[in-house]
Amino acid sequence: MGKRRVVSAKYLVILATVVCLSILGLDRLADVPTVRFAANQLLAWTLLLAAFGLLAGIFNLLYIHAQRIWRGRPEWSMSLVLIGVALAVFSVGMVESSGAFGPLMQWVFHNILTPVPAALFALLAFFLAAAAYRFLRIGRHGSSWMLAGALLMMLTQMPLLRGLLPDAAYATMHWLIDKPVMAAMRGVLLGMSLAMLMVGVHLVFKE
Amino acid sequence: MIICPHCGIRNRINSNFCNHCGADLRAESSAARAAERGPATGPDDVNDAAAESNARDARYFDDDPHADAVDEHERDVGVGDDGADTADDFALLAESKAFERPALRDPLAQLSTDLQGLLTPHVVSSVTSDPAHADEQPASVAAHENPLAGLAEADLHRVRHLLGNEPTLTNAPLEVSAVGPPTLRIPWLFGLLGLFMLLAFLVNLPDLPGQPPALPGVSAAYRQIEDLADNRLVLVWWAYDPATAGEMDLIALPLLRHLTARQQQLFLFSPLPTGVATAERLFTRLDAEINLRGSAAALRSADYLPGGPAIMPLLGQSLALAARDTTLQGRLNANPAASAPVTPEQPALALVVAAQAEDVQNWLEQVQPRNHTPVVAITGAAADPILRPYWDSGQLAGLVSGVDGGLAYEALLNNAVAANAEAIPRLSQLALGARHQMVQIQNWGHIGFALIILLGNLAILVHSA
Incomplete structure (x- = not known):
């Protein structure tokens, strides 16, 4: 049954x-x-x-x-911090008469919620620099092409070199973005969409 | 239990493939089941087996929740069908699980182990060269020449070892690369990059010459807003949060300043919980930068819209329903500043403010085909290459991307201010100075980034020479 x-x-x-x-x-x-x-x-x-x-x-x-x-369990103290902070922010929102738009909640947003993620996101520049230094190297298999592409993209968008680089460099940059890069990205998108469709159909009709 | 004939690892009964080497165990599994059941020598045995099967089937169809739970558990652990000893199977299951998740410290080894689960299992077990088991080979395999038939037993073991374990290169000649292994001197890298940006921030470094490239799409976005009649409804999809606000604020500010100056009515929706607060914070900043109170008044409505892309079609069909506010039309008409009441169902312009390209793509796929409203995208620099073809194909009516795009838009606005052609409020000197400093920091950061890559490769070339 x-x-x-x-x-x-x-x-x-x-x-x-x-x-x-x-x-x-x-x-x-x-x-x-x-x-x-x-x-x-x-x-x-x-x-x-x-x-x-x-x-x-x-x-x-x-x-x-x-x-x-x-x-x-390991790192249970971090969970304690998470729950404590969540309850504190929740309490602030509930205590204030204007809810999420009260002055205290605005203070929390402006002084904690805004700078912390922004600071973490800013570290991306250092992460990218380390990754680029490690992988964009002459002599590694396949990385020479990536190095050439990355340098072309970076140098053509630097204001300092504006006017110093030949027009062919800018034309090549635009052609790369519009043609091969876009073709590859759309291919990936199409493949992802078809895969998601197939997974959905499989999930619904697998029985 | 089943002992894998190749690697010797114990596997559960009913296992189709070895947990370790992926060898085909279906033949061994069926043999083990038959052995545990014992030979069906007489009709009584057959009847017992049928009765047991019927009882088991009946348990699946009765209404006893406990039985259902037990069955569910048995199905999970793979016991019950063969009458195997439950305790033994539990022990084996624990061993198997422990083996499937080895405590590998090396992340690469862990990744390799995880990837093995995605590979097609090889069928070496069916390709044995042992003459004693030649008659057990499947017809499909026997029809082909056995590639391992000529190997000696020692070599066969080496093949099995290679296929069943991580390959070891102890006996293989090492290829000495001309380029040595990359040495990542993180402190130096971070110090160099940070130095460039900090110096530009703390010390008054000389301004770098040159202008950022003016990518197409900025002037078209300017014309779209400029050509709007006053007091029109502009739909804003706000898809960035404080994490990316450092870049996005600089791009969005000049467009919001323009819209405010043209007295447009902004109806804002955000798919992010912190999106509305981020937008209101930017409007407050805009008030301060143009020394004018009232730009936030242009923000008629701001709502958080959970649901992601699934809910976006609602914005193209019924704004009032999306805002959960059936009096939206009434609020618009009650606004004394609205000389020409607009229809909420037909916005004059859609502004998609998003750090990532996916949000713009979702809008173009889910909303724009429904309300046919021109779309201006305000995005981060990383989203530009993905969205550029949408601009080229005409699906986007304007594209302002990256800090460079925001600066180009700012320059268009300032030109209009200088020409006194439009009643656009001037930026304060403080705001102008902050913009200038931000651009200089970005430019010097670009130089530091390029130097890191160039010097790294130069060091390699010198070292290899």
């Missing part, structure tokens, strides 16, 4: 998927008011689902880190 129930549920999921796909597909292809209304309702439900997913994610995160603290 349990297995039959599972099978029935899977058929229901497949049916719901096909119905939703049909409505959204028809809405994209033809401007029919009834279909448009149904599509809008589905999309609005998606909004609700996403908001619920966000909440579920927050609770899941807290649960996992609480478990890590409770069981004394």
Whole structure:
């Protein structure tokens, strides 16, 4: 009985998927008011689902880190910091009458939430420099071409060399971006899309 | 349990392939199952087996949740079907799991071990040269010439060792590369790069000559905003957060300044939880830079929209539904500054402010085909190569990318201010100075970056010479 129930549920999921796909597909292809209304309702439900997913994610995160603290797993102190900070920010938002737009919450945003990720992101320059120094080397297999491409891109975009480099360098840079690079990237995008489609079909219809 | 005939690792019953070397174990697995069940010598045995099978099937279809849970667990660990000893299988499972996840300290070795799971298992087990088992070879293999038939037993073991383990190069001649292994002197690298940027920040280094390249798309974006009638609805998709605000703020500021000067009504949506706060922070900064209070008033609505690309079509079909505000039209009409009320369903322009190209691509795929609104993209420099073809093909009505693009837009605005052709507020001297310093830091950082690469390669050439 349990297995039959599972099978029935899977058929229901497949049916719901096909119905939703049909409505959204028809809405994209033809401007029919009834279909448009149904599509809008589905999309609005998606909004609700996403908001619920966000909440579920927050609770899941807290649960996992609480478990890590409770069981004394490695780096449990970091989990403690995470939960403490989350509760502190949550409390600030709840205490203030204007919620997320209150002065205290604005202070947290301007002085903590903004500079910390920006500082971490700024380290990317040093990471890139180390990676470029290590891999963009003459003599390594394949890296000479990458070195030439990276230097061309970098030098043609430096204001200091503006006017000093020949026009052919700029033309080559634009041709590289527009033709081979774009062809490769679109190929990758197409491949990813097809792969995602196939994975989706496999997940829905594998039984 | 099944002992792999090649590497000797114990595997669970029902294993199709060896956990270690990937050898085909299907023949061994079926033989082991048959051996554990014992020979079905009489009709009683057959009946017992059928009764056991029926009982097992019945357990799958009854409503006992405990039985379902047990079955689920048994399916997970692969026991129950063959009547194997559960404790033994649990021990074997633990050993197998421990083997599948060896505690490798070397990340490359760990990566190699993980990648082995993606490779097609080889079928050396079916290609044995042992005459005693020649009759067990599958027909498909027997029909072909055995590539290992002529090898001696010692060589065959070496082949098995090579295929079953990480290859060792102890007996292979080492290829001496002309270029020595790269030595990464991290402190020197970081010191050099940091020195260039810090000096430009702390010391008044000489201004570097030259202008950033004016990529096409900036002037078109300027014309799009310039040609808008006043008090039109502009839809803004704000897809960057404080992490990338250092670059994106400089690019977005001149466009927001232009839109504010033209008194457009901005309806902002962000897929990021911190997106709305980032946008409001930028509007506050804009107020300070142009010595004017009121640019934030252009921001009529700002909403966080969870759901990512899945929810984006809603923006192209029903703004009121997306904003969860059915009185959007009423709010617009109630605005005394709105001389010509606009229809929320038909924005005059869409501004996609995103650090990554994917957000712009999603907009062009999910929203633009629905509302047919011209799109101006404001993106980071890294997104420019990906989005440039969209500009070339006409899908984007304007493209402002990177700090260079923002500066080019700023120059267009300043030219208009200088010509007094437009009522665009002037930037404060402080803001102009900050912009100038930021560009100089970036330019000197570029030089430091290029020097790191060039000097590194020069050192290699000198060393190899």
